[in-house]
Amino acid sequence: MAKDLDFELIKKTAQDYGKDMTAFLRAMISHPSESCEEGEVVACIKAEMEKLGFDEVKVDGLGNVMGFMGDGDKIIAIDSHIDTVGIGNRDNWDFDPYEGFEDDQLIGGRGGSDQEGGMASATYAAKMMKDMDLIPEGYKVMVVGTVQEEDCDGMCWQYIYNVDGIKPEFVISTEPTDGGIYRGHRGRMEIRVDVHGTSCHGSAPERGDNAIYKMADIIADVRSLNNNGCDESTDIKGLVKMLDPKYNPEHYEDARFLGRGTCTVSQIFYTSPSRCAVADSCAISVDRRMTAGETYKSCLAEVENLPSVKKYGDDVKVSMYMYDRPSWTGEVYETEAYFPTWINKESAPHVKALVDAHKALFGDERIGCEKSMDKRTGRPLCDKWTFSTNCVSIQGRYGIPCVGFGPGAESQAHAPNEVTYKQDLPTCAALYVAALNLYDPSQADGNATTYRAELTDNDIK
Secondary structure: OOOOOOHHHHHHHHHHOHHHHHHHHHHHHOOOOEOOOOHHHHHHHHHHHHHOOOOEEEEOOOOOEEEEEOOOOEEEEEEEEOOEOOOOOHHHOOOOOOOOEEOOOEEEOOOHHHHHHHHHHHHHHHHHHHHOOOOOOOEEEEEEEEOOOOOOOOHHHHHHHHOOOOOOOEEEEOOOOOOOEEOEEOEEEEEEEEEEOEOOEOOOHHHOEOHHHHHHHHHHHHHHHHHOOOOOOOOOOOHHHHHOOOOOOOOHHHHHHHOOOEEEEEEEEEEOOOOOEOOOEEEEEEEEEEOOOOOHHHHHHHHHOOHHHHHHHHHEEEEEOEEOOOOOOOOOOOEEOEEOOEEEOOOOHHHHHHHHHHHHHOOOOOOOOHHHHHHOOOOOOEEOOOOOOOHHHHOOOOOOOEEEOOOOOHHHOOOOOOEEEOOHHHHHHHHHHHHHHHOOHHHOOOOOEEEEHHHOOOOOO
């Protein structure tokens, strides 16, 4: 599939489109697009794709916007989620998060790094491939702007896979990678703990059963689960145990690559008849990040077996959240809030294509503008994300190989004063063009997957 490539011409062409990519990104930023409210930015992207001469542009029932270049039977997809989180406390921003700004190195605004910048690079990469006659033979290039990722990672791709019936050969995620090429990340799940109590008048609290006090004990145990070590004398063994072959004999090496799992209480709720009464219920949400060797069953069991949870017995319920918010089109695709862990081999053809492209275009070390290099210098070119992405479905659920390379910085995600780096936009576009033309599926060495949570004991539909 590989062609003789003029890497200098690819770089120059991408650089020539740099101002257009910047303008496109700033246009996307100007349209607030929190999860389930992406309609305006979808229209902006659709118009840009049509202006650039995509062979087909469409919006599916959930509201994902897709552009196609080429007429082959097989598909290689480049994915960008186009929803953002909110802005939080406006006082924490030094500039308007939707008007944004730009200088010689930076583009500011909500969604710049996380992750509409990737949409700009991918869209112009497809334009370049068409103009330069570099659409790989036998393939269509699919550039997709996906919705609701911030709310429910990968649900958009469950819809694309199951409802649209689109099953790419592999997918490049344009989530920010700080100049690296990423081949995996931890999974996650959203756990809810409910505690029952009995209300009474606040003047005589001993007559009731305070659900908040019970939950206080549980919260302390959840904190210990995250923070503790794992020696034999520890009552609640911490999640660091999965890095130890004693507790994770089959997958500890993969866990060390991804990093240990974590858990934290992210929300708390209660009910009480009044401010002068004992609370009769309390609930918390737990954000659980999962490393290799952990399953949704094992994570639920860990919470169920906490000393405080066992102490309060039937008054405690531990469950996994479900997600069923309507998309901006009104479509509902219900799914569990479980997002499987995955790792791909560094030697897999789709990973190797990006690494080879980077070395041919830019060398074997991460590059970037001056203001980005404090997070890039000295880090390996091929690595993993700290957060999770739509690949939890693409690779984690369905086994479609994924690899990541995207403009911006992970540390900018969800932060006030979010910025991305201008130079990253043409850098990423050039790499996408080269990588798709260096991809050689005949180099496959068995399964591309090193670890995938489905291959433990999860029954993922």
